[in-house]
Amino acid sequence: MTATTTTTAQQSPGNQQPGRVHTMTARVQHMARAQAMQIVLVWLGIVAVFTALAPGAFFDVANFRNIAISVSILAILGVGTTFIIVTGGIDLSMGSVLVFSGVVSSLVMQSIGDGQGWFVSTIGICVALFAGLAWGLLNGVLVAKAKVPPMIVTLGTFVAALGLAQVLTGGLDLRAAPEVLVDSVGFGDVLGVPSLVIISAAVVIIGIILLNRTRFGLHTSAVGSNAEACRRVGINVDRQLIKVYAFAGLLAGLAGLLNLAFFRSTTIAGHSLTNLDVIAGVVIGGTSLFGGVGSVFGTVIGLLIPATLRNGFVILGVEPYWQQVVVGAFLIGAVYVDQARRAAAARNTTRKTLFGQLFRRNSEHK
Amino acid sequence: MSTPLYEARGISRSFGSVQALQGADFDVRPGEVSALIGDNGAGKSTLVRILSGADKPDAGEILFKGEPISLETPTDARVRGIETVFQDLALANHLDPIQNMYLGRELPRSGVLGKLGFMDRAQMREVGQAAFADLGATVRDFESPVGGMSGGQRQAIAVARAAAWANEVIFFDEPTAALGVVQTKGVLDLIRRIRDKGIGVVLISHSMPHVLDVADRVHVLRHGRRATVMNTADTNVEELVGAMTGALDGKEAAA
Numbered sequence: 001m002t003a004t005t006t007t008t009a010q011q012s013p014g015n016q017q018p019g020r021v022h023t024m025t026a027r028v029q030h031m032a033r034a035q036a037m038q039i040v041l042v043w044l045g046i047v048a049v050f051t052a053l054a055p056g057a058f059f060d061v062a063n064f065r066n067i068a069i070s071v072s073i074l075a076i077l078g079v080g081t082t083f084i085i086v087t088g089g090i091d092l093s094m095g096s097v098l099v100f101s102g103v104v105s106s107l108v109m110q111s112i113g114d115g116q117g118w119f120v121s122t123i124g125i126c127v128a129l130f131a132g133l134a135w136g137l138l139n140g141v142l143v144a145k146a147k148v149p150p151m152i153v154t155l156g157t158f159v160a161a162l163g164l165a166q167v168l169t170g171g172l173d174l175r176a177a178p179e180v181l182v183d184s185v186g187f188g189d190v191l192g193v194p195s196l197v198i199i200s201a202a203v204v205i206i207g208i209i210l211l212n213r214t215r216f217g218l219h220t221s222a223v224g225s226n227a228e229a230c231r232r233v234g235i236n237v238d239r240q241l242i243k244v245y246a247f248a249g250l251l252a253g254l255a256g257l258l259n260l261a262f263f264r265s266t267t268i269a270g271h272s273l274t275n276l277d278v279i280a281g282v283v284i285g286g287t288s289l290f291g292g293v294g295s296v297f298g299t300v301i302g303l304l305i306p307a308t309l310r311n312g313f314v315i316l317g318v319e320p321y322w323q324q325v326v327v328g329a330f331l332i333g334a335v336y337v338d339q340a341r342r343a344a345a346a347r348n349t350t351r352k353t354l355f356g357q358l359f360r361r362n363s364e365h366k
Numbered sequence: 367m368s369t370p371l372y373e374a375r376g377i378s379r380s381f382g383s384v385q386a387l388q389g390a391d392f393d394v395r396p397g398e399v400s401a402l403i404g405d406n407g408a409g410k411s412t413l414v415r416i417l418s419g420a421d422k423p424d425a426g427e428i429l430f431k432g433e434p435i436s437l438e439t440p441t442d443a444r445v446r447g448i449e450t451v452f453q454d455l456a457l458a459n460h461l462d463p464i465q466n467m468y469l470g471r472e473l474p475r476s477g478v479l480g481k482l483g484f485m486d487r488a489q490m491r492e493v494g495q496a497a498f499a500d501l502g503a504t505v506r507d508f509e510s511p512v513g514g515m516s517g518g519q520r521q522a523i524a525v526a527r528a529a530a531w532a533n534e535v536i537f538f539d540e541p542t543a544a545l546g547v548v549q550t551k552g553v554l555d556l557i558r559r560i561r562d563k564g565i566g567v568v569l570i571s572h573s574m575p576h577v578l579d580v581a582d583r584v585h586v587l588r589h590g591r592r593a594t595v596m597n598t599a600d601t602n603v604e605e606l607v608g609a610m611t612g613a614l615d616g617k618e619a620a621a
Binding site: 210213214215216218221222224225226228229230232233234235292293 | 420439440441444450452454456457458459460461465469470471472474482483484485487511513
């Protein structure tokens with residue numbers, strides 16, 4: 001195959017040394033994962049700083065437990081949102097869908113017998129999941145079939161789901177939840193690990209496997225990467241989008257039930273900014289807003305960072321508002337890194353360090 | 367002369383008042399490169415879209431191995447082993463070459479895991495790499511997203527993907543338009559290797575030298591009709607340009 005070999009060598013005038021090709025390959029390979037790892041390092045750095053400043057109070061099992069609980073419901077929403085953003089879409093509705101699912105579930109459980117026991121709880125769980133799924137399907141159909149931009153669709157369902165929840169309750173929070181549900185799911189634990197955290201971790205692991213190992217995950221990335229190419233190879237793009245939005249809705253329904261079990265309240269007014277918190281977490285975690293590539297694990301870390309900052313600032317007595325300032329800066333920084341990565345990919349090179357870029361510019365100007 | 371593998375007879379297609387095709391004929395035989403040339407607006411793209419199932423004709427017949435067929439979607443063409451390499455390549459930039467090759471045709475794992483949507487990634491990697499190697503497609507990296515690869519590499523991946531699934535006919539829509547000299551040579555070599563497997567290759571190109579270099583026969587499309595078919599060995603650039611522009615009207619070469 002002389003011709004082939006010649007072609008290879010000539011096709012890549014810059015990369016003739018095999019060694020260099022190999023390291024470049026390795027670098028490109030790990031780039032998506034690298035951003036997730038960078039963000040883990042950032043989180044560990046934050047943990048280290050707070051540990052140094054408040055060793056007793058911060059670096060404590062009970063405190064990490066608090067942080068984990070505060071993230072668990074957001075992480076469940078984050079898994080669904082990661083899938084949606086990987087398709088190139090966005091979901092603003094999840095906070096309201098969460099509230100709506102909790103409200104409907106609470107109303108149904110209240111109306112059955114004395115509203116207690118596992119039978120009632122099971123029905124409540126199913127109702128919450130179904131309510132979330134229904135909103136997700138509506139989002140998906142409007143995005144895929146009616147071709148309304150995802151931001152508008154989910155902004156509409158965000159407002160509408162909250163409105164319906166308020167219609168159903170007259171605007172007053174419901175507090176009806178079976179004791180067994182609150183005791184086992186809301187405040188229960190298994191071997192010292194809170195149930196909420198276990199459920200959340202299970203959803204996250206399923207999300208990671210689904211996105212990276214299954215056809216569903218691959219098609220989610222492919223649709224976000226190049227929908228037209230998917231159509232040409234016979235993938236039903238519309239159906240894939242509907243499935244993804246339905247999946248995210250189902251998870252929002254689950255989050256609604258957990259929220260009800262934990263707070264013993266439907267927290268109607270408490271989720272107006274949840275969507276922004278979750279989207280910020282997804283983006284900080286390295287999922288590209290332009291679709292095609294994302295990391296569920298990164299999302300979890302991206303949600304842990306604001307939660308850890310909030311927790312640490314409270315312990316240190318810093319005004320917790322500063323947390324918002326820092327998270328805002330993180331968000332913009334994460335998108336900057338993503339943009340730089342995309343630009344590097346478009347230029348057909350690996351991402352250069354800032355230092356390397358400066359050096360190169362200098363040498364070119366000479 | 368062998369019988370045509372894939373044939374279009376009297377294809378017409380209008381878009382509003384524009385008649386893109388007015389009874390166009392075309393055919394490709396197994397193991398030959400059949401080039402399709404014509405000026406802008408001659409109807410090349412429309413004809414290829416119709417023959418790849420992306421569009422439907424208003425009139426005319428499509429025959430596959432002598433049997434009339436009707437193509438509702440690109441999938442109808444693909445299940446018959448008819449593949450197209452589009453000008454925009456239609457690659458998912460965030461996926462790696464193997465994932466692109468198997469996109470929409472992923473191999474499921476056996477048993478329950480397969481039912482759950484798990485893919486046999488080891489098998490796809492192995493067979494996929496063998497398919498690339500088989501064509502001599504020089505893909506250096508099977509693990510990285512194709513979006514970060516050079517134009518020549520991406521072209522090779524798109525060609526190898528189509529070739530891996532096309533066991534009858536493969537269409538190339540302007541495969542060399544965006545490539546440099548060396549990459550172009552690579553793609554033309556790929557086209558020859560695909561032809562040598564006995565597959566019918568259709569090459570749509572603006573580049574006369576490439577057409578004369580690699581094609582066995584040249585179909586010249588003008589004003590939505592096939593103006594002439596020539597054996598590459600018996601013609602030259604001047605004659606082809608003449609047929610394209612109509613300067614040689616009245617002369618009909620036999621196939």
